[in-house]
Amino acid sequence: MSAARARGARRGEAWIINGALLGAAVVAVFPLLWMISVSLMAPGEASTAPPPLVPAAPTLAGYRELFTRADMARNLVNSLGLAVAATVLSLAFNVAAGYAFAKLRFAGRELLWRLLLGMMLIPAQVAMIPLFLMLKEAGFVNSYIGVLVPSLANVFGIFLVRQYALAIPDELLEAARIDGASELRIFRSIVLPVLRPILVTLAIFAFLGSWNDFLWPLIVLTDDAKQTLPVALAALGREHAGDSELMMAGAVVTIVPVLVLFLALQRYYIQGLLAGSVKG
Protein backbone atom coordinates (compact mmCIF):
# COMPACT_ATOMS: atom_id res chain seq x y z
CA MET A 1 0.00 0.00 0.00
CA SER A 2 2.75 2.42 0.91
CA ALA A 3 4.55 1.39 -2.30
CA ALA A 4 1.47 2.32 -4.31
CA ARG A 5 1.23 5.64 -2.54
CA ALA A 6 4.92 6.30 -3.20
CA ARG A 7 4.37 5.54 -6.87
CA GLY A 8 1.44 7.93 -6.87
CA ALA A 9 3.49 10.66 -5.27
CA ARG A 10 6.23 10.10 -7.81
CA ARG A 11 3.78 10.41 -10.64
CA GLY A 12 2.42 13.62 -9.15
CA GLU A 13 5.92 14.96 -8.87
CA ALA A 14 6.64 14.05 -12.50
CA TRP A 15 3.56 16.05 -13.54
CA ILE A 16 4.65 19.06 -11.54
CA ILE A 17 8.24 18.97 -12.82
CA ASN A 18 7.35 18.48 -16.45
CA GLY A 19 4.54 20.99 -16.22
CA ALA A 20 6.92 23.57 -14.79
CA LEU A 21 9.46 22.81 -17.52
CA LEU A 22 6.80 23.20 -20.17
CA GLY A 23 5.68 26.51 -18.69
CA ALA A 24 9.24 27.82 -18.56
CA ALA A 25 9.91 26.66 -22.13
CA VAL A 26 6.78 28.46 -23.34
CA VAL A 27 7.88 31.68 -21.63
CA ALA A 28 11.36 31.34 -23.16
CA VAL A 29 10.19 30.66 -26.70
CA PHE A 30 6.94 32.64 -26.86
CA PRO A 31 8.49 36.07 -27.59
CA LEU A 32 10.40 34.55 -30.52
CA LEU A 33 7.33 32.84 -31.96
CA TRP A 34 5.29 35.98 -31.50
CA MET A 35 7.99 37.96 -33.31
CA ILE A 36 7.55 35.69 -36.34
CA SER A 37 3.79 35.97 -36.12
CA VAL A 38 3.79 39.77 -35.95
CA SER A 39 6.33 40.01 -38.77
CA LEU A 40 3.71 38.37 -41.02
CA MET A 41 0.90 40.78 -40.10
CA ALA A 42 -0.43 43.49 -42.37
CA PRO A 43 0.81 47.04 -41.61
CA GLY A 44 -0.94 48.38 -38.52
CA GLU A 45 -2.53 45.06 -37.61
CA ALA A 46 -0.34 44.58 -34.52
CA SER A 47 -1.27 47.97 -33.10
CA THR A 48 -4.70 47.06 -31.85
CA ALA A 49 -5.87 46.26 -28.36
CA PRO A 50 -6.00 43.44 -27.50
CA PRO A 51 -3.06 42.47 -29.72
CA PRO A 52 -3.73 39.57 -32.08
CA LEU A 53 -1.70 36.38 -31.63
CA VAL A 54 -1.70 35.33 -35.26
CA PRO A 55 -2.04 37.36 -38.45
CA ALA A 56 -5.54 37.43 -40.00
CA ALA A 57 -4.01 37.02 -43.44
CA PRO A 58 -0.23 36.37 -43.44
CA THR A 59 1.65 38.79 -45.65
CA LEU A 60 5.28 39.51 -46.45
CA ALA A 61 4.61 43.26 -46.56
CA GLY A 62 6.84 43.86 -43.52
CA TYR A 63 9.75 42.07 -45.13
CA ARG A 64 9.19 43.84 -48.45
CA GLU A 65 9.29 47.17 -46.70
CA LEU A 66 12.36 46.11 -44.75
CA PHE A 67 14.32 45.36 -47.88
CA THR A 68 13.03 48.27 -49.98
CA ARG A 69 12.28 51.34 -47.89
CA ALA A 70 14.63 50.51 -45.01
CA ASP A 71 17.16 48.93 -47.38
CA MET A 72 18.26 46.36 -44.81
CA ALA A 73 19.69 43.93 -47.39
CA ARG A 74 22.90 45.95 -47.30
CA ASN A 75 23.12 45.65 -43.53
CA LEU A 76 22.44 41.93 -43.73
CA VAL A 77 25.32 41.52 -46.20
CA ASN A 78 27.58 43.68 -43.99
CA SER A 79 26.82 41.63 -40.89
CA LEU A 80 27.32 38.37 -42.72
CA GLY A 81 30.63 39.46 -44.24
CA LEU A 82 31.94 40.80 -40.94
CA ALA A 83 30.89 37.69 -39.01
CA VAL A 84 32.60 35.40 -41.53
CA ALA A 85 35.75 37.54 -41.47
CA ALA A 86 35.75 37.65 -37.66
CA THR A 87 35.42 33.86 -37.57
CA VAL A 88 38.34 33.32 -39.96
CA LEU A 89 40.51 35.82 -38.05
CA SER A 90 39.66 34.28 -34.70
CA LEU A 91 40.66 30.84 -35.96
CA ALA A 92 43.84 32.17 -37.55
CA PHE A 93 45.08 33.97 -34.43
CA ASN A 94 43.73 32.07 -31.45
CA VAL A 95 44.26 28.44 -32.43
CA ALA A 96 48.01 28.63 -32.95
CA ALA A 97 48.45 30.62 -29.74
CA GLY A 98 46.23 28.32 -27.69
CA TYR A 99 48.16 25.29 -28.88
CA ALA A 100 51.52 26.93 -28.14
CA PHE A 101 50.44 27.91 -24.62
CA ALA A 102 49.37 24.33 -23.98
CA LYS A 103 52.06 22.27 -25.63
CA LEU A 104 55.16 24.22 -26.65
CA ARG A 105 57.69 25.37 -24.11
CA PHE A 106 59.18 28.84 -24.40
CA ALA A 107 60.70 31.37 -22.07
CA GLY A 108 58.13 33.39 -20.14
CA ARG A 109 55.20 31.15 -21.04
CA GLU A 110 53.71 30.94 -17.55
CA LEU A 111 54.15 34.64 -16.87
CA LEU A 112 52.55 35.57 -20.20
CA TRP A 113 49.67 33.21 -19.58
CA ARG A 114 48.96 34.67 -16.18
CA LEU A 115 49.09 38.13 -17.74
CA LEU A 116 46.54 37.12 -20.36
CA LEU A 117 44.22 35.64 -17.74
CA GLY A 118 44.51 38.88 -15.79
CA MET A 119 43.48 40.79 -18.90
CA MET A 120 40.17 38.90 -18.88
CA LEU A 121 39.23 40.89 -15.77
CA ILE A 122 39.32 44.17 -17.70
CA PRO A 123 36.05 44.91 -19.48
CA ALA A 124 36.35 45.49 -23.22
CA GLN A 125 34.73 48.93 -22.92
CA VAL A 126 37.82 50.32 -21.17
CA ALA A 127 39.83 49.89 -24.37
CA MET A 128 37.22 51.30 -26.70
CA ILE A 129 37.88 55.04 -26.52
CA PRO A 130 41.67 54.90 -27.12
CA LEU A 131 41.21 52.19 -29.76
CA PHE A 132 38.75 54.47 -31.52
CA LEU A 133 41.30 57.30 -31.46
CA MET A 134 44.08 55.00 -32.70
CA LEU A 135 41.87 53.84 -35.56
CA LYS A 136 40.95 57.43 -36.35
CA GLU A 137 44.62 58.34 -36.53
CA ALA A 138 45.25 55.41 -38.88
CA GLY A 139 42.22 56.28 -41.02
CA PHE A 140 40.26 53.16 -40.15
CA VAL A 141 37.21 54.76 -38.54
CA ASN A 142 34.11 53.94 -40.58
CA SER A 143 35.89 50.97 -42.17
CA TYR A 144 35.44 47.23 -41.78
CA ILE A 145 39.07 46.89 -40.73
CA GLY A 146 38.24 49.10 -37.77
CA VAL A 147 35.29 46.92 -36.80
CA LEU A 148 37.38 43.77 -37.06
CA VAL A 149 40.45 44.86 -35.06
CA PRO A 150 39.08 43.72 -31.66
CA SER A 151 38.13 40.32 -33.16
CA LEU A 152 41.68 39.49 -34.28
CA ALA A 153 42.63 37.70 -31.09
CA ASN A 154 40.90 37.29 -27.78
CA VAL A 155 41.98 35.73 -24.53
CA PHE A 156 38.84 33.64 -24.20
CA GLY A 157 39.48 32.05 -27.60
CA ILE A 158 43.09 31.25 -26.72
CA PHE A 159 41.88 29.89 -23.38
CA LEU A 160 39.33 27.58 -25.04
CA VAL A 161 41.91 26.12 -27.42
CA ARG A 162 44.53 25.79 -24.69
CA GLN A 163 42.13 23.88 -22.41
CA TYR A 164 41.40 21.43 -25.17
CA ALA A 165 44.99 21.14 -26.44
CA LEU A 166 46.28 20.26 -22.97
CA ALA A 167 44.83 16.79 -23.49
CA ILE A 168 47.02 16.05 -26.53
CA PRO A 169 49.63 13.49 -25.38
CA ASP A 170 53.18 14.83 -25.52
CA GLU A 171 54.38 11.44 -26.77
CA LEU A 172 52.40 11.93 -29.97
CA LEU A 173 54.18 15.21 -30.70
CA GLU A 174 57.59 13.87 -29.67
CA ALA A 175 57.24 10.87 -31.97
CA ALA A 176 56.56 13.20 -34.89
CA ARG A 177 59.57 15.35 -33.95
CA ILE A 178 61.83 12.30 -33.87
CA ASP A 179 60.55 11.44 -37.33
CA GLY A 180 61.84 14.85 -38.36
CA ALA A 181 58.53 16.61 -38.83
CA SER A 182 58.71 20.40 -38.61
CA GLU A 183 56.62 22.20 -35.95
CA LEU A 184 54.38 23.62 -38.65
CA ARG A 185 53.87 20.15 -40.11
CA ILE A 186 53.05 18.74 -36.66
CA PHE A 187 50.56 21.55 -36.11
CA ARG A 188 48.88 21.01 -39.45
CA SER A 189 48.71 17.25 -39.65
CA ILE A 190 48.51 16.17 -36.00
CA VAL A 191 47.27 19.03 -33.83
CA LEU A 192 44.59 20.59 -36.04
CA PRO A 193 42.72 17.30 -36.69
CA VAL A 194 42.68 16.57 -32.95
CA LEU A 195 41.45 20.09 -32.17
CA ARG A 196 38.60 19.97 -34.66
CA PRO A 197 35.69 19.95 -32.18
CA ILE A 198 37.04 22.97 -30.34
CA LEU A 199 37.67 24.75 -33.64
CA VAL A 200 33.96 24.41 -34.39
CA THR A 201 33.19 25.79 -30.92
CA LEU A 202 35.57 28.70 -31.40
CA ALA A 203 34.10 29.43 -34.83
CA ILE A 204 30.54 29.56 -33.45
CA PHE A 205 31.56 31.88 -30.62
CA ALA A 206 33.40 34.17 -33.04
CA PHE A 207 30.52 34.23 -35.49
CA LEU A 208 27.85 34.86 -32.85
CA GLY A 209 30.05 37.38 -31.06
CA SER A 210 30.49 39.41 -34.21
CA TRP A 211 26.88 39.05 -35.37
CA ASN A 212 25.41 40.07 -32.01
CA ASP A 213 27.92 42.82 -31.24
CA PHE A 214 26.38 46.24 -30.83
CA LEU A 215 28.45 48.90 -29.07
CA TRP A 216 31.66 48.62 -31.11
CA PRO A 217 30.13 48.83 -34.62
CA LEU A 218 27.88 51.60 -33.31
CA ILE A 219 31.00 53.56 -32.38
CA VAL A 220 33.29 52.76 -35.30
CA LEU A 221 30.91 52.80 -38.27
CA THR A 222 29.38 56.19 -38.97
CA ASP A 223 27.93 55.50 -42.41
CA ASP A 224 24.40 54.02 -42.37
CA ALA A 225 25.15 51.99 -45.50
CA LYS A 226 28.10 50.33 -43.79
CA GLN A 227 26.29 49.52 -40.55
CA THR A 228 25.67 46.04 -39.22
CA LEU A 229 22.19 44.59 -38.84
CA PRO A 230 21.79 45.17 -35.05
CA VAL A 231 22.81 48.83 -35.29
CA ALA A 232 20.56 49.41 -38.30
CA LEU A 233 17.74 47.65 -36.47
CA ALA A 234 18.25 49.81 -33.38
CA ALA A 235 18.09 52.92 -35.58
CA LEU A 236 14.91 51.60 -37.19
CA GLY A 237 13.47 50.98 -33.72
CA ARG A 238 14.19 54.57 -32.75
CA GLU A 239 12.78 56.10 -35.93
CA HIS A 240 9.77 53.91 -36.66
CA ALA A 241 8.70 53.08 -33.13
CA GLY A 242 5.06 52.56 -34.15
CA ASP A 243 5.76 50.30 -37.09
CA SER A 244 5.75 46.98 -35.24
CA GLU A 245 5.37 44.69 -38.27
CA LEU A 246 8.42 46.22 -39.94
CA MET A 247 10.48 46.00 -36.77
CA MET A 248 9.55 42.41 -36.10
CA ALA A 249 10.49 41.52 -39.68
CA GLY A 250 13.88 43.13 -38.98
CA ALA A 251 14.18 41.18 -35.74
CA VAL A 252 13.40 37.92 -37.56
CA VAL A 253 16.08 38.61 -40.17
CA THR A 254 18.56 39.37 -37.36
CA ILE A 255 17.73 36.48 -35.06
CA VAL A 256 16.87 33.56 -37.32
CA PRO A 257 20.35 33.09 -38.83
CA VAL A 258 22.05 32.79 -35.42
CA LEU A 259 19.24 30.68 -34.01
CA VAL A 260 19.56 28.23 -36.92
CA LEU A 261 23.34 28.16 -36.48
CA PHE A 262 22.89 27.43 -32.78
CA LEU A 263 20.31 24.69 -33.34
CA ALA A 264 22.56 23.00 -35.88
CA LEU A 265 25.69 23.13 -33.74
CA GLN A 266 24.45 23.47 -30.16
CA ARG A 267 26.55 20.58 -28.88
CA TYR A 268 29.69 22.53 -29.73
CA TYR A 269 28.31 25.77 -28.37
CA ILE A 270 27.45 24.27 -25.01
CA GLN A 271 30.80 22.54 -24.82
CA GLY A 272 32.46 25.92 -25.22
CA LEU A 273 30.23 27.49 -22.61
CA LEU A 274 31.19 24.82 -20.09
CA ALA A 275 34.90 24.84 -20.98
CA GLY A 276 34.87 28.58 -20.43
CA SER A 277 33.24 28.25 -17.05
CA VAL A 278 35.80 25.82 -15.64
CA LYS A 279 38.85 27.38 -14.10
CA GLY A 280 42.05 26.70 -16.06
Added chain:
Amino acid sequence: MTASARAPGSRARPPGARAAWWFVSPALLALAVSFAVPVVAALALSFTDFDIYGVADRGNVRFVGWDNYRRLLEAPLFWTALRNTLYFVLVGAPLSIAVSLGAALLLNARAARARAAFRTALFSPVVTTVVAVALIWRYLLHTRYGLLNDLLGRFGIDAVDWLGDPAWSMPAMILFAIWKNFGTNMIIFVAGLQAIPADLYEAARVDGASRVAQLRYITLPSLAPTMLLVTILTMVGYFQLFAEPYVMTRGGPAQSTTSVLYFMYEEGFKWWNLGYASAVAFVLFALMLAGTLAQLSLARRWSRL
Protein backbone atom coordinates in the same frame (compact mmCIF):
# COMPACT_ATOMS: atom_id res chain seq x y z
CA MET B 1 58.98 14.93 -22.85
CA THR B 2 62.39 13.61 -21.76
CA ALA B 3 65.76 15.01 -22.77
CA SER B 4 66.73 11.82 -24.57
CA ALA B 5 63.66 12.06 -26.76
CA ARG B 6 64.75 15.37 -28.24
CA ALA B 7 65.85 15.51 -31.83
CA PRO B 8 69.65 15.61 -32.19
CA GLY B 9 71.04 19.10 -32.57
CA SER B 10 68.32 20.81 -30.57
CA ARG B 11 70.74 21.17 -27.66
CA ALA B 12 69.37 22.70 -24.44
CA ARG B 13 66.54 24.54 -26.17
CA PRO B 14 63.19 22.90 -25.41
CA PRO B 15 61.51 21.44 -28.47
CA GLY B 16 59.82 23.98 -30.62
CA ALA B 17 60.85 27.04 -28.61
CA ARG B 18 61.51 29.13 -31.68
CA ALA B 19 58.46 27.79 -33.46
CA ALA B 20 56.42 28.60 -30.34
CA TRP B 21 57.07 32.29 -30.82
CA TRP B 22 55.82 32.08 -34.38
CA PHE B 23 52.65 30.51 -33.00
CA VAL B 24 51.95 32.98 -30.21
CA SER B 25 53.31 36.28 -31.50
CA PRO B 26 50.52 37.08 -33.98
CA ALA B 27 47.92 36.72 -31.23
CA LEU B 28 50.05 38.56 -28.67
CA LEU B 29 50.69 41.39 -31.09
CA ALA B 30 46.99 41.63 -31.92
CA LEU B 31 46.08 41.65 -28.22
CA ALA B 32 48.67 44.32 -27.52
CA VAL B 33 47.41 46.61 -30.28
CA SER B 34 43.70 46.03 -29.80
CA PHE B 35 43.62 45.79 -26.02
CA ALA B 36 46.71 46.21 -23.83
CA VAL B 37 47.92 49.48 -25.36
CA PRO B 38 44.41 51.00 -25.46
CA VAL B 39 43.81 50.10 -21.80
CA VAL B 40 47.01 51.87 -20.73
CA ALA B 41 46.13 54.76 -23.04
CA ALA B 42 42.66 54.93 -21.48
CA LEU B 43 44.20 55.41 -18.07
CA ALA B 44 46.40 58.21 -19.40
CA LEU B 45 43.46 59.71 -21.29
CA SER B 46 41.37 59.81 -18.13
CA PHE B 47 43.80 62.38 -16.71
CA THR B 48 43.47 64.72 -19.71
CA ASP B 49 40.82 67.13 -20.97
CA PHE B 50 40.64 65.36 -24.36
CA ASP B 51 37.41 66.65 -25.95
CA ILE B 52 36.07 67.72 -29.35
CA TYR B 53 38.96 70.20 -29.70
CA GLY B 54 41.40 67.42 -28.92
CA VAL B 55 39.83 65.27 -31.60
CA ALA B 56 40.46 68.09 -34.07
CA ASP B 57 43.98 68.90 -32.88
CA ARG B 58 46.10 67.04 -30.34
CA GLY B 59 47.75 70.32 -29.39
CA ASN B 60 44.62 71.27 -27.48
CA VAL B 61 44.92 68.40 -25.02
CA ARG B 62 46.06 69.25 -21.49
CA PHE B 63 46.93 67.10 -18.52
CA VAL B 64 44.37 67.87 -15.82
CA GLY B 65 45.25 65.45 -13.02
CA TRP B 66 42.24 64.12 -11.11
CA ASP B 67 39.84 66.73 -12.52
CA ASN B 68 37.77 64.27 -14.56
CA TYR B 69 37.27 62.00 -11.57
CA ARG B 70 36.45 64.97 -9.34
CA ARG B 71 33.93 66.29 -11.89
CA LEU B 72 32.42 62.83 -12.13
CA LEU B 73 31.76 62.71 -8.40
CA GLU B 74 30.01 66.07 -8.66
CA ALA B 75 27.85 65.12 -11.66
CA PRO B 76 24.29 64.26 -10.54
CA LEU B 77 23.68 62.22 -13.71
CA PHE B 78 26.69 60.03 -12.96
CA TRP B 79 25.28 59.24 -9.52
CA THR B 80 21.91 58.49 -11.10
CA ALA B 81 23.62 56.17 -13.60
CA LEU B 82 25.54 54.51 -10.81
CA ARG B 83 22.40 54.02 -8.74
CA ASN B 84 20.54 52.57 -11.74
CA THR B 85 23.41 50.22 -12.57
CA LEU B 86 23.66 49.01 -8.98
CA TYR B 87 19.89 48.47 -8.93
CA PHE B 88 20.21 46.39 -12.08
CA VAL B 89 23.18 44.42 -10.71
CA LEU B 90 22.03 43.91 -7.13
CA VAL B 91 18.41 43.01 -7.96
CA GLY B 92 18.77 41.63 -11.47
CA ALA B 93 21.78 39.35 -11.01
CA PRO B 94 20.51 37.44 -7.92
CA LEU B 95 17.04 37.01 -9.46
CA SER B 96 18.61 35.83 -12.68
CA ILE B 97 20.77 33.32 -10.82
CA ALA B 98 17.77 32.07 -8.84
CA VAL B 99 15.79 31.50 -12.04
CA SER B 100 18.78 29.72 -13.60
CA LEU B 101 19.15 27.47 -10.58
CA GLY B 102 15.44 26.67 -10.54
CA ALA B 103 15.48 25.79 -14.23
CA ALA B 104 18.61 23.67 -13.76
CA LEU B 105 17.04 21.75 -10.85
CA LEU B 106 13.95 21.06 -12.97
CA LEU B 107 16.02 19.95 -15.96
CA ASN B 108 18.15 17.72 -13.77
CA ALA B 109 15.22 16.17 -11.88
CA ARG B 110 14.90 12.43 -12.39
CA ALA B 111 11.30 12.77 -13.46
CA ALA B 112 12.09 15.29 -16.21
CA ARG B 113 11.21 14.13 -19.71
CA ALA B 114 12.48 15.34 -23.10
CA ARG B 115 15.43 17.01 -21.42
CA ALA B 116 17.27 17.88 -24.64
CA ALA B 117 14.25 19.61 -26.14
CA PHE B 118 13.53 21.58 -22.95
CA ARG B 119 17.17 22.54 -22.61
CA THR B 120 17.27 23.85 -26.18
CA ALA B 121 14.05 25.80 -25.74
CA LEU B 122 15.14 27.33 -22.43
CA PHE B 123 18.56 28.23 -23.77
CA SER B 124 17.48 29.73 -27.09
CA PRO B 125 17.05 33.35 -25.84
CA VAL B 126 20.76 33.41 -24.95
CA VAL B 127 21.98 33.17 -28.54
CA THR B 128 19.62 35.84 -29.86
CA THR B 129 20.74 39.38 -30.67
CA VAL B 130 20.08 41.77 -27.77
CA VAL B 131 18.89 44.61 -29.99
CA ALA B 132 16.36 42.43 -31.81
CA VAL B 133 14.86 40.82 -28.71
CA ALA B 134 14.85 44.17 -26.92
CA LEU B 135 12.57 45.43 -29.71
CA ILE B 136 10.29 42.42 -29.22
CA TRP B 137 10.12 43.11 -25.51
CA ARG B 138 9.56 46.82 -25.99
CA TYR B 139 6.48 45.76 -27.91
CA LEU B 140 5.45 43.06 -25.40
CA LEU B 141 5.69 45.72 -22.68
CA HIS B 142 3.76 48.35 -24.64
CA THR B 143 1.19 50.01 -22.40
CA ARG B 144 -1.73 49.69 -24.81
CA TYR B 145 -0.84 47.02 -27.36
CA GLY B 146 1.50 44.89 -25.25
CA LEU B 147 0.59 41.32 -24.48
CA LEU B 148 1.89 41.53 -20.93
CA ASN B 149 -0.62 44.18 -19.93
CA ASP B 150 -3.29 42.25 -21.79
CA LEU B 151 -2.42 39.18 -19.73
CA LEU B 152 -2.40 41.16 -16.48
CA GLY B 153 -5.75 42.68 -17.47
CA ARG B 154 -7.29 39.21 -17.57
CA PHE B 155 -6.41 38.90 -13.90
CA GLY B 156 -7.95 42.27 -13.18
CA ILE B 157 -4.63 44.09 -12.84
CA ASP B 158 -4.50 47.61 -14.26
CA ALA B 159 -2.23 48.37 -17.19
CA VAL B 160 1.33 49.22 -16.16
CA ASP B 161 3.29 51.78 -18.14
CA TRP B 162 6.36 49.54 -18.05
CA LEU B 163 8.78 51.63 -20.06
CA GLY B 164 7.20 55.03 -19.44
CA ASP B 165 7.03 55.05 -15.66
CA PRO B 166 10.36 55.66 -13.87
CA ALA B 167 9.28 53.30 -11.09
CA TRP B 168 8.66 50.41 -13.52
CA SER B 169 11.33 50.92 -16.16
CA MET B 170 14.11 49.19 -14.26
CA PRO B 171 11.98 46.22 -13.15
CA ALA B 172 10.96 45.83 -16.81
CA MET B 173 14.60 45.91 -17.87
CA ILE B 174 15.42 43.27 -15.25
CA LEU B 175 12.55 41.07 -16.38
CA PHE B 176 13.85 41.27 -19.93
CA ALA B 177 17.46 40.60 -18.88
CA ILE B 178 16.46 37.51 -16.89
CA TRP B 179 14.57 36.12 -19.87
CA LYS B 180 17.52 36.81 -22.13
CA ASN B 181 20.32 35.52 -19.91
CA PHE B 182 19.15 32.82 -17.52
CA GLY B 183 19.99 30.00 -19.97
CA THR B 184 23.74 30.48 -19.69
CA ASN B 185 23.86 29.93 -15.95
CA MET B 186 21.27 27.18 -16.22
CA ILE B 187 23.67 25.18 -18.41
CA ILE B 188 26.54 25.77 -15.99
CA PHE B 189 24.36 24.75 -13.02
CA VAL B 190 23.21 21.57 -14.79
CA ALA B 191 26.85 20.59 -15.31
CA GLY B 192 27.51 21.33 -11.63
CA LEU B 193 24.51 19.26 -10.54
CA GLN B 194 25.60 16.32 -12.67
CA ALA B 195 29.00 16.38 -11.00
CA ILE B 196 27.48 15.72 -7.56
CA PRO B 197 28.03 12.00 -6.72
CA ALA B 198 24.75 10.08 -6.73
CA ASP B 199 25.69 8.08 -3.64
CA LEU B 200 25.51 11.26 -1.54
CA TYR B 201 21.77 11.40 -2.28
CA GLU B 202 21.51 7.64 -1.83
CA ALA B 203 23.00 7.89 1.66
CA ALA B 204 20.73 10.81 2.51
CA ARG B 205 17.66 8.87 1.40
CA VAL B 206 18.71 5.90 3.52
CA ASP B 207 18.98 8.29 6.46
CA GLY B 208 15.49 9.49 5.68
CA ALA B 209 16.42 13.03 4.65
CA SER B 210 13.58 14.95 2.98
CA ARG B 211 13.86 16.54 -0.47
CA VAL B 212 14.27 19.95 1.08
CA ALA B 213 16.97 18.67 3.43
CA GLN B 214 18.80 17.08 0.51
CA LEU B 215 18.68 20.39 -1.36
CA ARG B 216 19.84 22.29 1.69
CA TYR B 217 22.59 19.95 2.88
CA ILE B 218 23.84 18.26 -0.30
CA THR B 219 22.91 20.12 -3.48
CA LEU B 220 23.55 23.71 -2.47
CA PRO B 221 26.86 23.09 -0.62
CA SER B 222 28.12 20.95 -3.50
CA LEU B 223 27.24 23.75 -5.91
CA ALA B 224 29.17 26.37 -3.92
CA PRO B 225 32.17 26.62 -6.31
CA THR B 226 29.82 26.76 -9.32
CA MET B 227 27.75 29.37 -7.51
CA LEU B 228 30.80 31.56 -6.90
CA LEU B 229 31.80 31.43 -10.55
CA VAL B 230 28.26 32.07 -11.76
CA THR B 231 27.81 34.98 -9.34
CA ILE B 232 31.00 36.68 -10.50
CA LEU B 233 30.33 36.16 -14.21
CA THR B 234 26.72 37.32 -13.88
CA MET B 235 27.60 40.36 -11.82
CA VAL B 236 30.30 41.40 -14.30
CA GLY B 237 27.85 40.93 -17.18
CA TYR B 238 25.08 42.94 -15.50
CA PHE B 239 27.44 45.83 -14.82
CA GLN B 240 27.75 46.21 -18.60
CA LEU B 241 24.14 47.23 -19.16
CA PHE B 242 23.93 49.23 -22.37
CA ALA B 243 22.06 47.91 -25.42
CA GLU B 244 18.84 47.29 -23.46
CA PRO B 245 18.28 50.91 -22.39
CA TYR B 246 19.69 52.16 -25.71
CA VAL B 247 16.97 50.33 -27.61
CA MET B 248 14.09 50.20 -25.15
CA THR B 249 14.13 53.52 -23.31
CA ARG B 250 17.09 55.67 -24.46
CA GLY B 251 18.06 55.82 -20.82
CA GLY B 252 14.68 57.23 -19.76
CA PRO B 253 12.10 57.89 -18.54
CA ALA B 254 13.55 60.61 -16.35
CA GLN B 255 16.97 58.94 -16.68
CA SER B 256 15.71 55.96 -14.71
CA THR B 257 17.51 53.48 -16.99
CA THR B 258 20.66 55.47 -17.76
CA SER B 259 23.45 53.03 -16.89
CA VAL B 260 27.10 53.86 -16.27
CA LEU B 261 28.01 52.50 -19.69
CA TYR B 262 25.19 54.45 -21.31
CA PHE B 263 26.52 57.57 -19.56
CA MET B 264 30.02 56.76 -20.85
CA TYR B 265 28.75 56.29 -24.40
CA GLU B 266 26.87 59.59 -24.36
CA GLU B 267 29.74 61.55 -22.84
CA GLY B 268 32.30 59.95 -25.15
CA PHE B 269 30.60 59.54 -28.49
CA LYS B 270 27.77 62.03 -28.37
CA TRP B 271 29.57 64.93 -26.70
CA TRP B 272 33.14 63.81 -27.50
CA ASN B 273 34.37 64.28 -23.94
CA LEU B 274 36.76 61.40 -24.41
CA GLY B 275 39.01 62.12 -21.42
CA TYR B 276 36.01 62.37 -19.13
CA ALA B 277 34.44 59.23 -20.63
CA SER B 278 37.70 57.33 -20.06
CA ALA B 279 37.46 58.21 -16.39
CA VAL B 280 33.91 56.76 -16.41
CA ALA B 281 35.25 53.55 -17.98
CA PHE B 282 37.84 53.22 -15.24
CA VAL B 283 35.34 53.83 -12.48
CA LEU B 284 33.18 51.08 -13.98
CA PHE B 285 36.19 48.77 -14.14
CA ALA B 286 37.07 49.57 -10.51
CA LEU B 287 33.49 48.79 -9.43
CA MET B 288 33.51 45.45 -11.25
CA LEU B 289 36.89 44.55 -9.82
CA ALA B 290 35.79 45.52 -6.30
CA GLY B 291 32.65 43.42 -6.71
CA THR B 292 34.68 40.42 -7.89
CA LEU B 293 37.18 40.71 -5.04
CA ALA B 294 34.35 41.09 -2.52
CA GLN B 295 32.74 37.90 -3.85
CA LEU B 296 36.02 36.01 -3.62
CA SER B 297 36.74 37.11 -0.08
CA LEU B 298 33.18 36.38 1.04
CA ALA B 299 33.46 32.91 -0.47
CA ARG B 300 36.75 32.33 1.30
CA ARG B 301 35.27 33.42 4.62
CA TRP B 302 32.23 31.17 4.16
CA SER B 303 34.30 28.15 3.21
CA ARG B 304 36.26 28.58 6.45
CA LEU B 305 33.12 28.51 8.58
